[in-house]
Amino acid sequence: MKTNISLLPYHTFGAKVNADFFTTFSNKEELTTILDQKPNDQNFIILGGGSNILFTQDFHGLIIKNEISGFDVISEDDNHITLKIGAGENWHDTVMQTVEKGWQGIENLALIPGTVGASPIQNIGAYGVEVKDVIQKVEFYHFDKKETFEYSNQECAFGYRNSIFKNELKGKIAVLSITIKLNKNWHFNTSYGAIEDEIKHQGIENLTPLDLANVIIKIRESKLPDPKEIGNCGSFFKNPVLPKKDALKIIEKYPEAPHYIVGEEAIKIPAGWLIQTAGWKGKSLGNVGTYPKQALVLVNNGGATGEEAWALALQIQKDVKTQFGISIEPEVNIL
Ligand SMILES: Cc1cc2nc3c(=O)[nH]c(=O)nc-3n(C[C@H](O)[C@H](O)[C@H](O)COP(=O)(O)OP(=O)(O)OC[C@H]3O[C@@H](n4cnc5c(N)ncnc54)[C@H](O)[C@@H]3O)c2cc1C
CATH class of the missing domain: 3.30.465.10 (Uridine Diphospho-n-acetylenolpyruvylglucosamine Reductase; domain 3)
Structure with missing residues (x-):
């Protein structure tokens, strides 16, 4: 078990955050031993490649990294x-x-x-x-x-x-x-x-x-940006699936809006288009911005904290809500 370890190598956004404790497991037996030995009240998460997680602060608990092969x-x-x-x-x-x-x-x-x-x-x-x-x-x-x-x-x-x-x-x-x-x-x-x-x-x-x-x-x-070069966690928001009547109102106002029919009564509008149309494509707030080629991806322009990324995400959410009346939900797990 490692203590007070930097999570920089273990997630793709590249935020400088630490975890109190860190360990790995390669099979179920190792996992059950880790769980049995840890204090009952200790917070923990299972980590994979850290490509769908934004750490907004240090993780006070145990990171258990999955290394089961086969x-x-x-x-x-x-x-x-x-x-x-x-x-x-x-x-x-x-x-x-x-x-x-x-x-x-x-x-x-x-x-x-x-x-x-x-x-x-x-x-x-x-x-x-x-x-x-x-x-x-x-x-x-x-x-x-x-x-x-x-x-x-x-x-x-x-x-x-x-x-x-x-x-x-x-x-x-x-x-x-x-x-x-x-x-x-x-x-x-x-x-x-x-x-x-x-x-x-x-x-x-x-x-x-x-x-x-x-x-x-x-x-x-x-x-898409390569996380090895530009820190990011992929698509930050899910594409909203709207009731047909709400989507049609948007399409009437913005005939260029891309959209995909989802069954009889729903239409999906790409979150990237909503963010771009709300004026955020390629823009930055502090050290975090949206990727110039795809506004749905929030990128670490260097030295960004997870907190900064979350602040930008909230601002984008707010602006999309104001302009389109749509609440876009994060796809990324926020910790
Ligand atoms: C550049 C880029 C492009 C991407 N493109 C896509 C795409 O096209 N489509 C897409 O769907 N996603 C995409 N993603 C998101 C991401 O790659 C996926 O969600 C991926 O499955 C996350 O895997 P991970 O091992 O990194 O998970 P992590 O980020 O480590 O974990 C994600 C969540 O799953 C939990 N978890 C992880 N492993 C386990 C486990 N074994 N058991 C229980 N819980 C677990 C974690 O606790 C966390 O809540 C992209 C991300 C990046 C950075």
Whole structure:
């Protein structure tokens, strides 16, 4: 166990914050020992890659970093392959391992930072695909019940950047592994964003999972800041899903507003467009700003504190509410 440790290497925003205590675990037994030995009243969190967390202050408690490894084939036939992956594995490396073997299903989720164990927590998604599309089971340890459970896809109650792990089970469990089912017969989703254009641009004719992952990587690298160079925690806010009548009022006033139909009665408006239209694209407050190419990402311009980032987020929220009457909610976990 380490004490009074800097969290700079353990999260992507790059805020200078410390944790009182820090430890890691590589299997369930190590985790249960840590939990049994810690004082009952000690605050703690499970940490993955720290890419969806904003530390607004020092963490007075115990950070327990997940380092469970594993990449095992559970079953296989001519059409599918089912894999069990340890929660501490790096998500992007896992994607690349699967596409290099010609297995299709998570190629659109290439280059999302963080760990496999965090992927079901907010049901990570990008370019028309969500991790729920491939998840068969999530195995987790319940802190109070002191038991391991395996939830089916349905039991995880996945939604847009949401799951049971962000609601009823928030802070009560540690994901130990996920089981995913991938295709050997490929069914690509290339309808989203600039994917088709980039495939044409690269002159790709017989698309493979590896090709598509590389296309996604290229597009993402051109649009999003690399946390190794510019501190950030990805999309700061969720895209608001509005009742149809409210969204239509906005679209009438701003005919250029991008929007996506979500079922019969709801429309999603990109939070990045709302923030940009509220005047915040590429603007800064202190050492934090919005990324000039994507206003949805708050960036650390150097030496920013998490508190400064949160102050900017609150100001953006307020301005979007004033201009559009919409409350945008953070996607990032604020601590
Ligand atoms: C540049 C950039 C781009 C991004 N792009 C996307 C994107 O396209 N789509 C998308 O969905 N997200 C995106 N994200 C957000 C982020 O990468 C994902 O949410 C990712 O799944 C977080 O993983 P992590 O291991 O870093 O989680 P952390 O930030 O470490 O943790 C996030 C939350 O999950 C909890 N948690 C983590 N691991 C476990 C576990 N094993 N058991 C229980 N709880 C756990 C933590 O306590 C915390 O509440 C992006 C982030 C960045 C910085």
